[in-house]
Amino acid sequence: MTSAEPLLSVRDLKVHFPLDEGLVRAVEGVSFDVAPGQVFGIVGESGCGKSVTMKAILRLVEPPGRIVGGQILWRRPRQAGEASSQTEEIDLAQLERNGREMRSLRGAEIALIPQEPMAAFSPVHTIGDQIREAIVLHQSVSQREARRLALEIFHDVGMPMPEQRLEAYSWQLSGGLRQRAVIAMALSCNPRLLIADEPTTAVDVTTQAQVLRLLRELQARRNSAIIFITHDLGVIAQMADYVMVMYLGLVMEQGPVDDIFHAPKHPYTQALLRSIPSVNSTPRAALPTVSGSLPHPFNRPPGCPFHPRCPQFMPGRCEAAVPELLPVGPRQMASCFLYQAAEVPA
Amino acid sequence: MAAPAANATPPAVLEIKRLRKYFPIRKGLLQRVAGQVRAADDVSFAIRQGETLGLVGESGCGKTTVARCILRAYRPTSGQLLFYTQSGEVVDLAQLSRPALRPLRRQMQMIFQDPYGSLNPRMSLFDIVGEPLLVNGLRSRQARSERVAELLRLVGLPPEYAQRFPHAFSGGQRQRIGIARALALNPRLVVADEPVSALDVSVQAQILNLLLELQQRLSLTYLFVAHNLGVVKHFCDRVAVMYVGQLVELAETQALFRRPRHPYTAALLAAVPAPDPRVRSGAAELKGDVPSPASPPSGCYFHPRCAHAVDACRSERPAYREIEPGHFVRCHRADELNLEGIAQ
Numbered sequence: 001m002t003s004a005e006p007l008l009s010v011r012d013l014k015v016h017f018p019l020d021e022g023l024v025r026a027v028e029g030v031s032f033d034v035a036p037g038q039v040f041g042i043v044g045e046s047g048c049g050k051s052v053t054m055k056a057i058l059r060l061v062e063p064p065g066r067i068v069g070g071q072i073l074w075r076r077p078r079q080a081g082e083a084s085s086q087t088e089e090i091d092l093a094q095l096e097r098n099g100r101e102m103r104s105l106r107g108a109e110i111a112l113i114p115q116e117p118m119a120a121f122s123p124v125h126t127i128g129d130q131i132r133e134a135i136v137l138h139q140s141v142s143q144r145e146a147r148r149l150a151l152e153i154f155h156d157v158g159m160p161m162p163e164q165r166l167e168a169y170s171w172q173l174s175g176g177l178r179q180r181a182v183i184a185m186a187l188s189c190n191p192r193l194l195i196a197d198e199p200t201t202a203v204d205v206t207t208q209a210q211v212l213r214l215l216r217e218l219q220a221r222r223n224s225a226i227i228f229i230t231h232d233l234g235v236i237a238q239m240a241d242y243v244m245v246m247y248l249g250l251v252m253e254q255g256p257v258d259d260i261f262h263a264p265k266h267p268y269t270q271a272l273l274r275s276i277p278s279v280n281s282t283p284r285a286a287l288p289t290v291s292g293s294l295p296h297p298f299n300r301p302p303g304c305p306f307h308p309r310c311p312q313f314m315p316g317r318c319e320a321a322v323p324e325l326l327p328v329g330p331r332q333m334a335s336c337f338l339y340q341a342a343e344v345p346a
Numbered sequence: 347m348a349a350p351a352a353n354a355t356p357p358a359v360l361e362i363k364r365l366r367k368y369f370p371i372r373k374g375l376l377q378r379v380a381g382q383v384r385a386a387d388d389v390s391f392a393i394r395q396g397e398t399l400g401l402v403g404e405s406g407c408g409k410t411t412v413a414r415c416i417l418r419a420y421r422p423t424s425g426q427l428l429f430y431t432q433s434g435e436v437v438d439l440a441q442l443s444r445p446a447l448r449p450l451r452r453q454m455q456m457i458f459q460d461p462y463g464s465l466n467p468r469m470s471l472f473d474i475v476g477e478p479l480l481v482n483g484l485r486s487r488q489a490r491s492e493r494v495a496e497l498l499r500l501v502g503l504p505p506e507y508a509q510r511f512p513h514a515f516s517g518g519q520r521q522r523i524g525i526a527r528a529l530a531l532n533p534r535l536v537v538a539d540e541p542v543s544a545l546d547v548s549v550q551a552q553i554l555n556l557l558l559e560l561q562q563r564l565s566l567t568y569l570f571v572a573h574n575l576g577v578v579k580h581f582c583d584r585v586a587v588m589y590v591g592q593l594v595e596l597a598e599t600q601a602l603f604r605r606p607r608h609p610y611t612a613a614l615l616a617a618v619p620a621p622d623p624r625v626r627s628g629a630a631e632l633k634g635d636v637p638s639p640a641s642p643p644s645g646c647y648f649h650p651r652c653a654h655a656v657d658a659c660r661s662e663r664p665a666y667r668e669i670e671p672g673h674f675v676r677c678h679r680a681d682e683l684n685l686e687g688i689a690q
Contacts, residue, residue, distance in 0.1 A: 045546035174635045175405075204404035205573065206632045209617035213631060231547065234576075234619035238626070257623040275551040276621055277580035283599060284581065286555045290548035293516040309548075 005075055005087065006033035007193055007225050008057070013070035013093070015052050015061055022298045026052040026065065028249035031325065034193065037223045041240030041257070043230060043272075047294055049249040050229045054195050057227075058106055059097045067093050076109065076192070108138040111191035115198040117178040120185070121170035128166030131185050138189045153184045157214060176207040183214065187222075194219075195227045200235060212239060233276055237261055242331075245269050248295070248305035251325055255332030265334040268306045304336070312338060358392040358430060359535050359567045360416065365389040365425035365440075367411050371640060383640045385411040387591035389425075390666065391674075393535065398561065398568040400582030400599070402575065402614070404636055408591040409571050413537050415440075416569065417454055418447055429454075432534060452482055452531040459540035461520035465512040471498065471523055472508040478530040497526040502556060518549035522556065529560065539571045554581055575618050579603055579688075584672075587611050590647040591639045593666060597673040604687045607675040609652045612685040646678065654679055 015027040027049040034040045042050045055061045057072055072092040095102045114120045121130055128150055135146040147166075154162035157180045170178055179199065186194060196215065200208040212235065219226055228239050236243055237257065244254040245268065253266040264270045274288040292309045295301055301308050307318035317337045325335040365386055373380040385408045393399045401409045414420045416427060418439055427439035432453060439447065455478075458464035465474055475497055476490045484490050495505035501522040512520055521541060528536055541557070542550040554577065560566060572578050578585055579599060586596040587610065595608040606612040613632045620626075634651045637643055643650050649659040658678050666676040677683075 045548060176635055204636075205575070205617045206404060206613060207635075208619070209631045210633075212619065232619070233547070234621040237621050237623045238619040240623075261621070261623050272547060273621070275548055277551065277554060277576045283579065284558060284583075286558065287551035287580070289551040289555060293518050293549055294546060296516075 007036045007038075007075055008034040008227075009071070009073040009075075010053070010057070011071040011073065013053065013056060013072065014068045015049070015056050015065060016068045017065040019064065024297045025300060026249055026297070027056065029070070029322075030246070030249070030251055031070075032244055032251065032254060034225050034227060036192070036225055037219075039219060039226045039228055039239055039241045041228045041230070041236040041243040042246060043233060043236050043243060044246035045231060045272075045294060047248065047297055048246040050246050051197060052249075053246075054112075054197050054227065054229055057092065057195065058110060058112060059092060059095065059102050060106075074105070074110070104138070107134060107191075108189040109191055110193045110195065111186040111189065113182055113186045113194060113196040113199045116202055117175070117182045118170065118202075120182050121178075123169060123171055126167050126169055127173075127181050127185075131166075131181075131188050134185055134188050150184075150188065153188050154181075156187070156218070157181075157184045159184065175203045176210055179203055179207070179211050180214065183211075183218070187218065190222070191224060193225045193227065195229070197229045198231070199228075201230070201232070208235070215239070233261075233273065245272070248297075248300060250305055250322070251333075251335060252306065253332070253334040253336075254325075255329065259329060259332045263329070263332075265328045265332065265339065266336050267310050267312045267338070269334075271309075271311070314338075356395040356397070358428075359395050360430070360569075361392040361426075361428040362412075362416070363390050363426040363428065365412065365415060365427065366423045367408075367415050367420055368423045381640055383638075384591045384642065385639055386415060386422075387639075387642075388666070389588075389591075389593050391586055391593060391596055393567055393569055396561075396565050396567055397583045398570050398581060400578040400585040401569060401571045401588065402573060402578055402585060403588035404573065404614075406590075406636060406639065407588040408639065409588050410539060411591075412588070413456075413539055413569065413571050416535075417456055417537055418442070418451075429535075452478070453534045455528040455531065455533040455536050457521075457524055457528045457536060457538040457541045460544050461517050461524055462544075464524055465520055467512055470509050470511055471503075474512070474523060475508075475526045475530055478527060482531060493530070494526075497530055500529065500560070501526045516549070517545050518552055521545060521553050525553075525556065525560070529564070529566075532564070533566070535567050535569065537569045537571070540573070541570075542577060543572065543574060550577070557581070575615060587614065590637055590642050592647060592676060593674070594648065594676045595674065601670075601673055602687075606685050606687050607669055607673065607680045607683070608648075608677045609654050609683065609685060610648050612687065613651075615688050616686070618688075646676075654683055 011031050013027055013030045017024040017026055030053055044050045056067055070093060073089050074092050075087045075089050078086040078088045121127060131150040132146040135149050150166060151162055159165050159180050200211050230236055240257050243257050243260040245252045247268050252268045264273060271290040275290055277287055290309050303319040303321055304323055307313050314337060323335045323337045323340060325333050328334045328339050366388060367386040368382040368384050370379045371381040371383060389412055403409050415422045422440045425440060429437050429439050472494050475494045479490050479493055494508055498505045503522055542553050545553060570582055582599050585599050585602050587594050589610050595611045606615060632651050645661050646659045646664050649655040664676050664678045666674060669675050669680050
């Protein structure tokens with residue numbers, strides 16, 4: 001399926017949280033496209049808005065937070081029409097948060113693999129019951145058929161002893177198996193887009209390797225698109241086709257994974273890559289650091305949010321305006337004045 | 347960075363001999379002991395003066411238990427913890443009573459993982475960093491305040507912050523506060539339990555650099571408990587790998603990463619996702635899960651997941667032995683296996 005049309009197009013998305021202490025601009029104008037079958041990685045440090053972006057797509061932003069602007073365009077084959085090549089486009093940002101349409105879409109067409117597998121399951125229902133519930137809710141099948149489908153999906157995710165595990169409770173499983181169960185639940189309705197929010201931060205490195213391999217295999221087999229959110233640059237390098245780097249609610253840079261890692265354009269991406277102690281760096285030498293710390297959400301710097309920490313800060317430009325996200329390569333874009341000619345004074 | 351000459355091994359600060367820590371599993375109305383969790387099971391190693399020894403392993407492997415036994419937050423079930431004090435005596439920490447331990451505690455300090463949970467939100471920086479001084483007899487407020495200012499400068503915080511409270515600081519700054527508190531009494535040994543794992547990448551590097559700089563300036567000795575092998579490779583002189591309560595391998599960092607001798611170490615190294623899309627990692631992946639330390643498998647604890655297991659591995663417990671000078675391993679087949687490390 002090589003349709004030129006993206007599956008999901010986010011345009012100038014803004015999510016704000018009006019709190020007593022002030023307004024938190026968690027997402028401040030984010031745009032990107034996810035193609036069918038693509039693994040789209042979002043990286044960033046805490047507070048960069050990667051999780052809020054994910055929640056906005058699923059319409060799970062908790063009040064008082066709300067989407068204050070932008071579009072989340074979801075494209076799907078027109079359901080009842082004879083013309084099967086036709087696609088329809090819906091703006092998820094316009095739907096009722098808990099309305100019928102959003103509820104039928106969430107979990108069925110767009111599914112989530114959450115960060116904490118323990119919190120994703122109810123401890124008082126068996127895992128099988130919970131997966132069956134999801135299947136029955138979104139597909140018109142009998143309980144018996146739902147059980148068969150649940151078992152099939154357990155086989156698919158490589159769950160050992162699947163029959164017994166359907167009758168188990170989440171707390172009876174190890175971290176790795178629990179993560180497999182969560183993936184099974186997310187896949188149970190054949191979603192066209194899977195959102196994985198830090199799916200391996202709660203598990204150990206050998207389990208992480210198992211989970212990443214499983215996700216890669218399933219993705220190749222089912223050709224579903226994945227939005228993969230993580231702060232771990234190693235994980236993103238291994239998983240993603242295309243990467244978006246976020247900082248304080250804005251996109252700093254986006255591009256194919258190889259360009260991001262081997263030809264990063266934005267000073268923030270460059271600094272981030274330099275500062276990881278990798279198994280190949282010179283032992284015990286001082287690591288290059290990003291100076292300063294992440295600003296407090298109430299104290300957003302004006303202009304480019306990275307300018308107070310940026311080694312290539314240009315006084316008079318960077319703090320004066322937010323740079324636009326513009327192409328810096330065939331498929332790579334960066335929002336940085338280094339790549340934008342100074343405006344001709346009027 | 348002058349590396350110590352290979353043949354001049356510096357003296358030990360701490361020597362751990364056959365350390366065991368079992369936690370009883372109690373069951374039923376009468377709370378009878380129904381079994382044991384062997385959190386640390388026959389662990390022996392030494393930490394040398396001025397070095398950084400990394401202790402790695404997956405969750406539940408017992409690395410934190412070992413760290414807590416060293417600090418005597420736990421009383422070991424058996425074994426010796428020989429501590430070489432500032433005055434040159436050797437004491438067995440495992441045997442000491444609480445009052446006898448007290449004067450020694452100032453020589454061993456801890457840096458915690460969670461910079462949010464480890465600082466009391468109701469105490470100012472002056473109180474947090476000054477508390478160990480007060481507890482250890484520095485009564486004069488003036489003297490304390492001078493020392494606190496000195497410590498804050500040492501960790502890169504302006505001394506004017508002394509009157510502020512932890513909530514005003516970011517994660518990285520809080521970790522600096524925790525480090526200042528740990529250094530207040532000039533410890534000989536600092537146990538750092540995952541000191542950077544809760545921090546963002548751009549801040550992690552700052553804290554690692556600070557720890558390196560402090561080590562050089564104050565000739566500190568670190569026991570660095572961690573699960574991130576990238577950080578360990580960068581930061582440690584030697585690395586000890588634990589699996590289900592046991593040490594499976596211990597070697598110089600370079601040697602361990604270049605040529606691991608235990609299949610578990612090799613699997614652990616292979617599992618680290620390389621931060622480079624041109625390098626595909628995760629080729630030899632481990633199957634199954636870590637066994638429970640309450641009912642470990644027979645023979646070698648790693649045999650059910652090991653690709654190289656033979657009959658002997660299933661029945662006989664391998665001994666922990668020195669395979670090369672300074673390179674220890676617990677594997678029957680360490681001599682014959684040629685395991686792949688991470689090429690430099």
